[in-house]
Amino acid sequence: MLYSGLAWIQVSKNKSLIYRIQSCQKLMGILISGCYKTASTQVILGLSGITPASILLKFNAVKRFHAFKRLPFFDSSLPLSIPVCHVVVESILFFGLSLQTEIEQVVLIEAIHPSEFKDISISLKINKKQLNESFEMNYSLFTDGSKIQERVGAGFVIYFNDSKNPLVELYFKLPDYATVYQAELLAIQKALLYLQGNHDLFEGNGNFPFYVDNKAAMFTSGSPHKNSSPIAFKNYFLFQKFSHRSVSLNHIPAHCGYAGNERADFLAKKGAFSGSSVSDIKWSMGAFKEVLNSKLKLKLDDHWKSEVTNPTTLELIPDIMCLRKIEKLGSRKGSLKFLNWFLSGCCPLRKYLHAIKKSNTDKSLFWEEIESRHHFILDCGCYEALRGNLIHRFQLKGWPNDLERFS
Numbered sequence: 001m002l003y004s005g006l007a008w009i010q011v012s013k014n015k016s017l018i019y020r021i022q023s024c025q026k027l028m029g030i031l032i033s034g035c036y037k038t039a040s041t042q043v044i045l046g047l048s049g050i051t052p053a054s055i056l057l058k059f060n061a062v063k064r065f066h067a068f069k070r071l072p073f074f075d076s077s078l079p080l081s082i083p084v085c086h087v088v089v090e091s092i093l094f095f096g097l098s099l100q101t102e103i104e105q106v107v108l109i110e111a112i113h114p115s116e117f118k119d120i121s122i123s124l125k126i127n128k129k130q131l132n133e134s135f136e137m138n139y140s141l142f143t144d145g146s147k148i149q150e151r152v153g154a155g156f157v158i159y160f161n162d163s164k165n166p167l168v169e170l171y172f173k174l175p176d177y178a179t180v181y182q183a184e185l186l187a188i189q190k191a192l193l194y195l196q197g198n199h200d201l202f203e204g205n206g207n208f209p210f211y212v213d214n215k216a217a218m219f220t221s222g223s224p225h226k227n228s229s230p231i232a233f234k235n236y237f238l239f240q241k242f243s244h245r246s247v248s249l250n251h252i253p254a255h256c257g258y259a260g261n262e263r264a265d266f267l268a269k270k271g272a273f274s275g276s277s278v279s280d281i282k283w284s285m286g287a288f289k290e291v292l293n294s295k296l297k298l299k300l301d302d303h304w305k306s307e308v309t310n311p312t313t314l315e316l317i318p319d320i321m322c323l324r325k326i327e328k329l330g331s332r333k334g335s336l337k338f339l340n341w342f343l344s345g346c347c348p349l350r351k352y353l354h355a356i357k358k359s360n361t362d363k364s365l366f367w368e369e370i371e372s373r374h375h376f377i378l379d380c381g382c383y384e385a386l387r388g389n390l391i392h393r394f395q396l397k398g399w400p401n402d403l404e405r406f407s
Helices: 005-013 015-033 041-048 053-068 085-094 128-135 180-197 215-222 230-240 259-274 285-307 311-316 320-333 337-344 350-355 373-378 381-394 400-406
Strands: 121-123 139-148 151-160 168-174 208-212 247-251
Touching: 005 015, 005 053, 005 085, 015 041, 015 053, 015 337, 041 285, 041 320, 041 337, 053 085, 053 285, 121 215, 139 180, 139 259, 151 180, 151 259, 168 180, 168 259, 180 208, 180 215, 180 230, 180 259, 208 215, 215 230, 215 247, 285 320, 311 337, 311 373, 320 337
Parallel strands: 121 247, 139 208, 208 247
Antiparallel strands: 139 151, 151 168
């Protein structure tokens, strides 16, 4: 509905237009959830899984703008020149994000001449016997990246003719927002730069097999494509500088008893806490989207708690996580129309039917009590079988097993 978010973003400042858009969203929400049209707009949108336009417009603007920042010609040092820049800035601040966030830019692979691309040996089948044989005649380089306790590190270890005594060990600390994939790429890059800067230390024209436990990092370093990280492209061109020696990339499974891999993993975890810092790592678009989605969930949760005024609905659905559980039930069990009626408050119980003049009384059929949702859940004997069937069928953990909290 709101395709091309940047074109719609200025609407987010106009309350009357937002109201009209959300009215259209409400119509779609009624078709999806089966709720009565008299139910609250926010409840209908929540039960149908539709993000309110007032938040969705800002979310789309932030996501599209940062996708725009990935383009090679984008210069972050220049002021923004798009017509809606002030609204985009407000949207970024709305989600509590920094205006200085730098995103990894796409490499223009078309601008690289085909002659600059050369094949690099990549192997997926290395066993322990082959690995032990390589120790007898080559240098062996093991690289790894790790994320532990929200900290990211990378490390590499170099062996020569000995699988027990390492020749070189180095480890590095990356920014906390870096991904494990970036850490794996950086470990390969730091090993290549070390070889390049210390070529006098390595005898003759020996082979340099790299052993990596991350297939994505291995393949993109050996054969990058248009969506690969800039770090992968730099790794690829660093590999080209070792044309006079045999350089290969080999995959080994992680945590399977390979001493070099276990040592590299230890160094990566050590680097996450105490390694030399690497500050030139930019946000990957995937990591940024993950943070943005978590911010969106928080905003939706705040919006739900502030806009839904019915206390019983808030008791039944205290936060956005409960809504997500209901959506998952719908995908497994089919229509949730009757449950959505009940959760929205607009359901065929006599309290509601009396309010819209569809019933002569708001009292229960056999009890002199108001037939409300509280009465249906806790007291009414007429609905005992239906209530048990509802609890058994939908198995809402934390909701049907704690009914006394509604008393």
